[in-house]
Amino acid sequence: MPTARRSDTTRAAILEAARERFAADGYERATIRAIARDADIDPSMVMRYYGNKEGLFAAASAIDLRLPDLTALPDRDRVGAVLVEHFLDRWEDDEVLTALLRVGVTNEAGAARMRSVFAEQLGPVVRDLRPGAADAPRRAALVASQILGMALTRYVLRLPPAVDMPRTDVIAWLAPTIQHYLTADQP
């Protein structure tokens, strides 16, 4: 176990500033200079600690969706609601998700990271829900399409009706959709 280094606070400040900038501006417009200014350090420190801009993004975009174990849910009819609720929570308290979405749209490394996050974290959760079903990845992609679509319209594009919709209404509308994608027979 590596002992705490004196520079850890600087590293952390850089990461936090980077996450904010990537989330607010996307990859290109989030400049190393602006990130360094936010973190109150010299731009060259970013290079020293993270190699280059890609390395910084890789470090800043590490994320754990913290998906719950849906098989442990007493009421199997509520998996859709639970999942929507969980994603709304995650999106609202972790700007990395918005950063990932913004960067993934214009940067191939960001898109790749987005793909692997969903394949490695959402995929297994969906698979465990219907053991032996070969179409689990497809169902996971359908879930992702609705979840990401709502995040896009509500938190990034900010379509007024999507922004104004109360959280409970979002859950009420989206839960049956997600439930359908997860549990319905193939149409």
Place this chain on the structure above:
Amino acid sequence: MPTARRSDTTRAAILEAARERFAADGYERATIRAIARDADIDPSMVMRYYGNKEGLFAAASAIDLRLPDLTALPDRDRVGAVLVEHFLDRWEDDEVLTALLRVGVTNEAGAARMRSVFAEQLGPVVRDLRPGAADAPRRAALVASQILGMALTRYVLRLPPAVDMPRTDVIAWLAPTIQHYLTADQP
């Protein structure tokens, strides 16, 4: 009626190249120089005809969703399927939609354009479907969230299961969702 100018072919070439670049690269990485190179003209011509980069984007991102009149549909239960099919068509033969999506995520002018397109084109179609209903904008936003979410995962992020899904399967899965958002009672 203004007579055809000699420069119209150049203007058109610039617009076409701009649409391609914006769709492929987003706003920041679609440089005026690259667009000019594609159109086989000098970068200064872009400025002469469109003022600046923002003006070029405004001109290149004009779009008509060509939404069908859903009230004229004989079978009211098929509005969801018709809409999904229509959007898949539009997305696959008009790169402006991808450009709008890519730019809207990192550029405020792009996001504004996206908002107005959906408010002015999708909004009325949804409103006409349930006359007198006050929640039409909300339903339109829900439809937008699912449509844009699928476009995002399939055409931009390229999640493999979403890319591999045959067109007919996409329609079969998404149609009930859209139908629900358009016609279900408030949950």
Place this chain on the structure above:
DNA sequence: AGTGTAGGCCAACAACTGTTGACATGTCGT
């Protein structure tokens, strides 16, 4: 035929980008 003007090209600008290396400062073990 001559001329005004629209169309087009070239070279340059100032600002900004990621990135680098040299140099100063501080901290720690000895």
Place this chain on the structure above:
DNA sequence: ACGACATGTCAACAGTTGTTGGCCTACACT
């Protein structure tokens, strides 16, 4: 107290960006 090493600062680099103004060319009208 001294040297080694981590931490931080400064200035500069080469390249790219949007944008501008001057200049040349070819067409259209009288």
